[in-house]
Amino acid sequence: MRPTAARFSDMPGPKVYNLWWGDKTGTLRQKGITTYTISPYQTKTAPHWARNYLFNFYRRIGGELLFFGIPFALGYATYAWAKKHDAYMNSKAGHIAHGSHEE
Amino acid sequence: MRLLKSHVLLRLFNSYVVDSPQPANLSYLWNFGSLLAVCLIIQILTGAFLAMHYTPNVDFAFNSVEHIMRDVNNGWIVRYTHANVASFFFIFVYMHIARGIYYGSYKSPRVLVWSIGTIILILMMAFLNYGPKCTNTYFENLIAFLGYVLPYGQMSLWGATVITNLLSAIPVFGQDLVELIWGGFSVSNATLNRFFSLHYLLPFLLAALALGHLIALHVHGSNNPNGVTSSGDRYAMHPYFIFKDLVTIFAFFLILSIIVFFYPNLLGHSDNYIPADPMVTPASIVPEWYLLPFYAILRSIPNKLLGVIAMFGSLLILLILPIADLSRIRGSQFRPAMKLAFWFFVVDFIILMWIGSQHPNSPYVEIGQISTAFYFAWFLIIVPAIGIVENTLMDIATES
Numbered sequence: 111m112r113p114t115a116a117r118f119s120d121m122p123g124p125k126v127y128n129l130w131w132g133d134k135t136g137t138l139r140q141k142g143i144t145t146y147t148i149s150p151y152q153t154k155t156a157p158h159w160a161r162n163y164l165f166n167f168y169r170r171i172g173g174e175l176l177f178f179g180i181p182f183a184l185g186y187a188t189y190a191w192a193k194k195h196d197a198y199m200n201s202k203a204g205h206i207a208h209g210s211h212e213e
Numbered sequence: 214m215r216l217l218k219s220h221v222l223l224r225l226f227n228s229y230v231v232d233s234p235q236p237a238n239l240s241y242l243w244n245f246g247s248l249l250a251v252c253l254i255i256q257i258l259t260g261a262f263l264a265m266h267y268t269p270n271v272d273f274a275f276n277s278v279e280h281i282m283r284d285v286n287n288g289w290i291v292r293y294t295h296a297n298v299a300s301f302f303f304i305f306v307y308m309h310i311a312r313g314i315y316y317g318s319y320k321s322p323r324v325l326v327w328s329i330g331t332i333i334l335i336l337m338m339a340f341l342n343y344g345p346k347c348t349n350t351y352f353e354n355l356i357a358f359l360g361y362v363l364p365y366g367q368m369s370l371w372g373a374t375v376i377t378n379l380l381s382a383i384p385v386f387g388q389d390l391v392e393l394i395w396g397g398f399s400v401s402n403a404t405l406n407r408f409f410s411l412h413y414l415l416p417f418l419l420a421a422l423a424l425g426h427l428i429a430l431h432v433h434g435s436n437n438p439n440g441v442t443s444s445g446d447r448y449a450m451h452p453y454f455i456f457k458d459l460v461t462i463f464a465f466f467l468i469l470s471i472i473v474f475f476y477p478n479l480l481g482h483s484d485n486y487i488p489a490d491p492m493v494t495p496a497s498i499v500p501e502w503y504l505l506p507f508y509a510i511l512r513s514i515p516n517k518l519l520g521v522i523a524m525f526g527s528l529l530i531l532l533i534l535p536i537a538d539l540s541r542i543r544g545s546q547f548r549p550a551m552k553l554a555f556w557f558f559v560v561d562f563i564i565l566m567w568i569g570s571q572h573p574n575s576p577y578v579e580i581g582q583i584s585t586a587f588y589f590a591w592f593l594i595i596v597p598a599i600g601i602v603e604n605t606l607m608d609i610a611t612e613s
Contacts, residue, residue: 146446147448147449148452176553177556178559182556184560185560185561188580189564191576192577196577
């Protein structure tokens with residue numbers, strides 16, 4: 111008996127579209143799944159990457175700018191303020207203004 | 214039928230890395246899985262060679278590491294590679310998790326994949342850190358933790374002391390538990406020896422869990438950037454995705470080489486080049502960079518027991534994401550509010566990492582406390598709230 115027999119009932123169905131451990135039915139013959147094959151001579155991992163890096167990458171990242179720009183700006187503002195405040199609290203002026211109980 | 218598809222073992226290989234149909238629209242953010250597999254293999258190989266020359270004894274550990282660095286042929290490459298790949302391991306793990314959060318990869322039907330991943334993360338935190346502890350004379354985080362102890366330097370010893378002491382916060386039997394783990398009344402030879410043993414053993418457990426992660430993934434297949442089914446457009450794993458994975462693997466090798474050959478101690482702590490000394494406490498005890506966010510969460514809560522609970526809770530809370538995300542849409546691609554919330558979470562994580570490296574003074578303490586509160590609120594309030602609002606707006610818009 112093959113070791114996967116116990117799980118055979120879990121084979122591809124409406125929610126299962128990958129093979130279970132080495133199923134014999136063949137990877138490409140499942141119902142409802144379309145797989146395209148590319149000739150190795152046509153396969154390009156990063157076609158036009160230099161051009162895309164300059165233009166498409168910039169366009170796509172630019173489109174997301176608001177979503178990460180606002181949080182990172184707030185985060186950096188917090189970082190800058192804390193550094194400045196800590197330096198002040200450890201300075202002579204800070205000690206005079208707030209007492210010397212601060213470390 | 215080709216042997217690759219009929220042989221009992223080869224067809225397994227075939228269905229995972231040759232013919233396996235993958236969504237055609239996977240972006241480069243789906244490359245971290247293969248990078249993590251490469252990291253694990255590198256760590257196990259370099260670790261095995263290090264173990265051939267390392268001596269897990271408090272009197273010899275530090276010197277045996279220096280012996281590896283100076284006398285063993287190319288030992289310095291092996292050790293620096295092991296130490297730096299550990300850092301890359303965590304960089305990739307964090308990116309891998311962030312990808313999962315952003316694209317809703319944790320949602321049903323991939324809850325098991327997500328849960329196994331969380332267990333892998335906790336194990337990495339807990340046990341990898343024994344290594345550096347063994348290298349100095351003392352011990353720091355569990356696999357990462359276990360590894361950090363191995364050189365038995367100052368940060369190894371005191372890191373181990375701090376981290377293992379956390380367990381003493383457990384009521385009633387905490388102190389007994391800590392002494393049981395130490396094998397004595399302080400971090401000692403017995404501790405170093407057992408940390409080394411566990412540091413060698415646990416990566417194999419990690420490898421087994423990673424296989425479980427893959428098996429669970431292959432039941433339903435990979436998620437994709439759009440979050441909808443990709444059954445209509447797939448490429449076989451080989452050749453397209455194999456070569457796409459190789460692009461980032463070689464990029465990783467390039468960057469790793471630059472760091473190992475030119476900046477090998479960039480991510481380490483200089484105190485670990487001082488042999489461990491139980492009589493001298495370092496000016497500040499700082500964990501490895503990848504543990505800093507969790508260290509910040511621990512320190513932001515004044516009560517020791519609650520701090521320890523919060524620290525472990527901050528990892529375990531990842532498990533509730535599949536339940537907490539109430540949105541009907543998978544992933545953030547078409548959910549602007551969730552995109553914004555995601556990046557706030559990322560920034561919060563980076564802030565916690567920074568706070569963990571600072572002395573516990575004002576204003577760092579307060580920033581750490583606010584960031585900790587935000588961290589938990591993100592999972593418990595923000596994510597469910599965004600889901601409810603989106604679903605409601607969708608219902609209103611489609612009612613007529």
